[in-house]
Amino acid sequence: xxxxxxxxxxxxxxxxxxxxxxxxxxxxxxxxxxxxxxxxxxxxxxxxxxxxxxxxxxxxxxxxxxxxxxxxxxxxxxxxxxxxxxxxxxxxxxxxxxxxxxxxxxxxxxxxxxxxxxxxxxxxxxxxxxxxxxxxxxxxxxxxxxxxxxxxxxxxxxxxxxxxxxxxxxxxxxxxxxxxxxxxxxxxxxxxxxxxxxxxxxxxxxxxxxxxxxxxxxxxxxxxxxxxxxxxxxxxxxxxxxxxxxxxxxxxxxxxxxxxxxxxxxxxxxxxxxxxxxxxxxxxxxxxxxxxxxxxxxxxxxxxxxxxxxxxxxxxxxxxxxxxxxxxxxxxx
Amino acid sequence: xxxxxxxxxxxxxxxxxxxxxxxxxxxxxxxxxxxxxxxxxxxxxxxxxxxxxxxxxxxxxxxxxxxxxxxxxxxxxxxxxxxxxxxxxxxxxxxxxxxxxxxx
Numbered sequence: 001x002x003x004x005x006x007x008x009x010x011x012x013x014x015x016x017x018x019x020x021x022x023x024x025x026x027x028x029x030x031x032x033x034x035x036x037x038x039x040x041x042x043x044x045x046x047x048x049x050x051x052x053x054x055x056x057x058x059x060x061x062x063x064x065x066x067x068x069x070x071x072x073x074x075x076x077x078x079x080x081x082x083x084x085x086x087x088x089x090x091x092x093x094x095x096x097x098x099x100x101x102x103x104x105x106x107x108x109x110x111x112x113x114x115x116x117x118x119x120x121x122x123x124x125x126x127x128x129x130x131x132x133x134x135x136x137x138x139x140x141x142x143x144x145x146x147x148x149x150x151x152x153x154x155x156x157x158x159x160x161x162x163x164x165x166x167x168x169x170x171x172x173x174x175x176x177x178x179x180x181x182x183x184x185x186x187x188x189x190x191x192x193x194x195x196x197x198x199x200x201x202x203x204x205x206x207x208x209x210x211x212x213x214x215x216x217x218x219x220x221x222x223x224x225x226x227x228x229x230x231x232x233x234x235x236x237x238x239x240x241x242x243x244x245x246x247x248x249x250x251x252x253x254x255x256x257x258x259x260x261x262x263x264x265x266x267x268x269x270x271x272x273x274x275x276x277x278x279x280x281x282x283x284x285x286x287x288x289x290x291x292x293x294x295x296x297x298x299x300x301x302x303x304x305x306x307x308x309x310x311x312x313x314x315x316x317x318x319x320x321x322x323x324x325x326x327x328x329x330x331x332x333x
Numbered sequence: 334x335x336x337x338x339x340x341x342x343x344x345x346x347x348x349x350x351x352x353x354x355x356x357x358x359x360x361x362x363x364x365x366x367x368x369x370x371x372x373x374x375x376x377x378x379x380x381x382x383x384x385x386x387x388x389x390x391x392x393x394x395x396x397x398x399x400x401x402x403x404x405x406x407x408x409x410x411x412x413x414x415x416x417x418x419x420x421x422x423x424x425x426x427x428x429x430x431x432x433x434x435x436x437x
């Protein structure tokens with residue numbers, strides 16, 4: 001049976017994207033990340049739709065039970081969503097923006113989470129083991145058969161293209177929020193440093209500098225989101241692959257069996273601990289991606305202006321309601 | 334966290350081995366990748382120093398704040414984890430740069 005990561009194989013070979021067995025079926029180069037994206041999207045969709053159907057408030061006939069969420073997947077989603085909304089998103093974005101952007105941000109979070117977690121399942125190795133039971137002969141045959149036998153596996157978010165696509169959605173969301181709330185003129189003012197800076201003609205010499213930096217930042221911030229996720233996934237998986245490679249490397253270097261066994265145990269034990277760390281990093285990086293997108297979106301909203309408008313409206317309402325309440329008229333907003 | 338440390342070691346080892354393996358052929362062209370290899374190793378090492386310093390400060394201030402006000406411990410811990418993830422992300426940018434340099 002072929003040793004899986006043995007004989008000096010590059011650990012990055014298990015981490016970086018490669019063509020799947022579907023490439024021959026469809027004629028075009030179908031990478032493993034594409035397959036993972038589709039399967040991950042399906043899993044996220046099924047999970048979230050199931051949870052939505054369970055979190056729904058039941059009929060009155062159940063009495064107090066109608067408020068209880070049943071089913072573990074639904075309860076996980078409920079805890080995550082409630083924690084994220086009330087502890088993280090609402091304090092940062094404010095209730096109005098958080099509620100408006102909640103579907104997008106949560107879709108981002110759960111999609112990235114499912115992709116990260118799929119990367120922790122050793123699907124590529126399972127397929128290699130299943131295939132090696134068929135009994136292939138030489139190394140060339142194995143290398144050629146490897147391309148045909150991997151149907152799914154790897155981490156989609158360990159591919160820079162996938163992360164850039166997710167960051168593109170975040171970029172579009174930020175621009176849409178900016179144009180929707182501030183208007184095109186307001187967006188340009190924001191890029192020049194804000195309304196107060198542009199209105200003050202004495203400080204206009206600093207506007208070109210700020211404009212360049214802000215436009216660069218507009219592109220670099222989502223790119224940084226993508227690279228952060230990419231580097232965390234690639235780093236973690238390369239570390240795990242290297243650790244699991246130590247035993248096989250010792251074996252192929254011709255050490256005695258007890259040495260190989262000891263090295264395998266130590267390295268494998270450490271790899272188990274690193275897998276727990278990677279589980280935590282999967283959740284954390286999905287959350288950081290979503291949270292930073294939320295922060296960037298909230299930066300593109302009205303801040304101080306809203307206070308003045310609200311005070312104005314409240315005074316207006318105060319005087320208006322005093323006049324309108326007397327005859328008992330109902331006035332809508 | 335151990336990610337950046339070991340990734341920097343791997344980057345440096347890959348660069349070093351790619352140089353040392355070629356000295357048997359004894360051709361001048363084999364030293365072509367040496368600058369990139371040394372640069373990648375230095376970049377990885379500096380990234381680890383930066384990450385270590387940054388996250389150490391975050392942990393220190395989080396512990397001190399929790400000691401001052403233990404009832405805020407949960408909130409402070411959450412903020413510490415979030416900030417540590419951001420600082421580690423910045424350090425991993427440098428590791429990505431060094432990996433790109435090696436693989437070019």
